[in-house]
Amino acid sequence: MAHDNGSIVSLRGPIRPTRGPWEFKGDEREHVAPTHPALTPTLTPLHNPTENPSFIHHVPEFIPIPAEKIKTTRRPDHAMVDYQVRELTFHAAPQPALNLQVATAPQPQPEPPRSQAQRLPRLLPAVHDPLPERAVEPQDSKKRGLAPAEGLVVSPFTANEDRLIVSAYPRYARPENGQVNGYVKFNWPSRAPSRRPSGPVPVPSEDDVEDITPNVTRSHTASRPPTIMTLVNPGPAVSSAANGTVSPMDLEGGWGNTSSPMLMAGSPVSFQDTSQIFIAGDPKMLPPQFGFQAKMDHIDRRLFEFYIKNWCPGRSVLSNTNLWLKDLAPMHKNEGILHAIQSLAGVYIYDYIPDERIRQRINQRYITADQYFSTLLNAPESRENGKGQEVITMAVLLSMQDIVLTERRLKKPYNPRWLEGFRQGEYFLQATDPGARYWKNNNVQYNELRISQSIIVGRAVILAQPMMALPSPQTFNPEAEAGRFSWLLYGTEKDMFEIHGGCGFSKKLLHLMSQVTYCAGRLQQEPESTIVPITAKFLLRELSEMRQWSRESKDWELARKYPPTIDWVRDKADEVIIDSNQIMTEVTAEAWRIAAIIYYQCRLLRLPRNHPEVLANLDDLARCIRIMPTSGSHFTAQAPLLPVFFLGLLATEPVHKDVSMDWFEQVVQTPVRSSVPPLYDALLRIWGWIDKEVQIPRDPTALSKNIGKRYPWWEHLVAKVLEAEEETLCLT
Incomplete structure (x- = not known):
């Protein structure tokens, strides 16, 4: 049983799932990227980034996991390093337990660049060129790689070390009002237990930071010890405001689904456990992958959503020419571009949630993106x-x-x-x-x-x-x-x-x-x-x-x-x-x-x-x-x-x-x-x-x-x- 006295608890075998923003299950089905209106060149953006952009927040019950606490094994049947958590020992805290059964979906590897019959221009040497005594802008075309040279073009982003290093603590402290409203825009709630609102949620003003994450409640189960808690989503607390503004509780695309509990296929929860979970909303009438364009698992989808909903609104106040959203995001069907986007978004998320699983995913996506880039260079x-x-x-x-x-x-x-x-x-x-x-x-x-x-x-x-x-x-x-x-x-x-x-x-x-x-x-x-x-x-x-x-x-x-x-x-x-x-x-x-x-x-x-x-x-x-x-x-x-x-x-x-x-x-x-x-x-x-x-x-x-x-x-x-x-x- 977990206590607040810092005792050591060893968990083996299936762990009851608790679904926070970055919690996922070992054999959870693959998800695919949503058909965001801004991701289809012929349609209009999902929202005006200058008008109350959608914000995701981090569930207060999340406990960052140091890298040294995770024991991993490598799947021999995959070309990439695919980690699966087998056992976790951590300091107990007054928070619900985490579901740490991970199964990273196999990712296809790009083919290595093949040598061309015609020698290609060299943009960069095989190793990094030292700067001269003064950093000089290469002005002539030959120095900029516009003149033919022997050898393959080399990516400057290739490195033999992890792109993102281990961090034991969050990079930034939470602001008093919980709002990060600068180059990235999202709501950062406190660690206080979340509760369902007793009344209507006030309509946010133009300058408010909007939180799209539905509230979560905790409920003990009958067949498990009381220390294991299951996070579920409540039904919609309020309806849309009269003026058409959607309250935070009604917005879709958060870390969970507001119309179903955080229980999906493959969860290590018995049939008896499901009777203790409150299920709200109408039954799903569409296939689970309806309207999506690219296959992503839970973490990848959250990384992509962070880029769309929280990073892109911080790029420009001009919605029509916000190139990161209007022009680059629709190219995510290219796997290399998708991985580059996910890696970029993950760098920001890791600053607030220094979890080893996120760091490994960011580094994996960076490596594969660089491999695709190297292929395209040649x-x-x-x-x-x-x-x-x-x-x-x-x-x-x-x-x-x-x-x-x-x-x-x-x-x-x-x-x-x-x-x-x-x-x-x-x-x-x-x-x-x-x-x-x-x-x-x-x-x-x-x-x-x-x-x-x-x-x-x-x-x-x-x-x-x-x-x-x-x-x-x-x-x-x-x-x-x-x-x-x-x-x-x-x-x-x-x-x-x-x-x-x-x-x-x-x-x-x-x-x-x-x-x-x-x-x-x-x-x-x-x-x-x-x-x-x-x-x-x-x-x-x-x-x-x-x-x-x-x-x-x-x-x-x-x-x-x-x-x-x-x-x-x-x-x-x-x-x-x-x-x-x-x-x-x-x-x-x-x-x-x-x-x-x-x-x-x-x-x-x-x-x-x-x-x-x-x-x-x-x-x-x-x-x-x-x-x-x-x-x-x-x-x-x-x-x-x-x-x-x-x-x-x-x-x-x-x-x-x-x-x-x-x-x-x-x-x-x-x-x-x-x-x-x-x-x-x-x-x-x-x-x-x-x-x-x-x-x-x-x-x-x-x-x-x-x-x-x-x-x-x-x-x-x-x-x-x-x-x-x-x-x-x-x-x-």
Whole structure:
């Protein structure tokens, strides 16, 4: 009998099932992924991620199981390591016992890449290349893998160690209100015993975090000791609200089924036990796999649901262009993409539930996803014109996992996996570019998936350039660089300036930022160039006159007629906080535009950071950042991380530094992993030496008219950052 005194209990044989969010049975039938409306390209999304997205929570009765407590055996009849729990010894706690009879469903292995008759380009060497003394953006096509080389293409994500290491404790503590409403959105209940509500559940407001998990009750059984409890689901507590809002009790897709008890085929429960279980709801009239698209067992389905319902809503406030949900999720019928999605979602879940079974599943899914990715890297069809969607999507998903799994990033002298993965995505976008068949960019035929892939890949590669050294003048190839990222320019003028949820601003602005880096490299190669100053004036005019628009805000015609958004921001008081997705979208895009102008002024024009024009733009940027929320339903990964970093990096006035610091401090308080904490730590270290290493001139306006003769202080700053930091800064 389990007691609260920490006694040791040894359980052998069948264990009565208790169904919490991550509890499952040994021979439970396979489930398949739900036909989510957002997973079918021709249908509308399941929900608007900006309006009370569905949230799952973790059942308070769950007891994490340390890795050393689980005894496992390997099934000899399967190629993969398939663990089955035979015996468990654990410290008793006043919680219901766990059902730990696991049977991982066999997963098909991808065929190893076969050698091709034609030698394929090498994107990465067989081993990780050490970084040179300075991390330099490979500018010429040969270094980016666009020139033929011998050997097979190698995945940068292949490793001989577990991707996710053992954790004995949760990574984050539960917030007081139980709401995690930042880059991931879900409800985290306390460990207090859950009870059925005695009255109607209040309708959640727009800013509330909605919990979709049905309440569970405990009931003792007659044929088993009273220490073994069975979790069952009650019937629906309340009905839908009059206004159409569904209360948490009525939502489907939680960890359990609200219309049936947590008892399924294969459970080690006798017929006598079933008489003690309360069964509610109508009998099922449809086959158990009706409406599903991909086969998944219990854990896999929960991982996928977490991605759809809790991770994707934290990516963008723009539902129409949330590429993670609208474009990438429907590709889950590809097993490699599905495993990459599940592995990415599992990294977040393990932070809150450090259970060994979850960790093993995440590592298994990561290995198989990387194997599929390696196969696609060397598949001839991945390089055919207009194709390559699968390999690009997998590069994006695996790179994103490396971005958020900050503790497993490669340090110097190795190149970061996330950057190499996105560079491979850039290579395949170029290799499969359909634009070569058209005379005009606005005639190129493309789909939404291609646009989303171009933006998310271009965003990662282009935004890494500001804090990387320019290529040496000897290796810089102006002809090749002039056409780099050209696949961002397809479409009409209206298409160019649409704000996309994948980056928070328009793809035209993204391309202009790459052109600033290109011109800076060209100026370094030829300081007396007469073309670069002319191009610089053109870039400034484009950045100054740019108007960005969104389908969920002002349309293109109105955006062109209205004054710039910064005029509206300047009129707002400092204590005002944005409370609508429309305004958040417009101000975020404006912050990116201002940050691009600052980057243009400092790196290309070589204006010192205390120059009056730079200070004026820093002041406008600070006004935009100050009124932005740092958590809640309007805060997502669309937030302007790089502009906030620029604001703190280039600050010469205390007010600018304070705004940047306040934003970082508030964002890192949310208990969710992201790329923000390591970037903030790097910024704190930079503040310790920047005023000594990058001195502020007394007369910032005393500059040569020839920009090629001005002091390139930005390059000196980047060189110092690369020398002082252990890894390449991730600004996405």
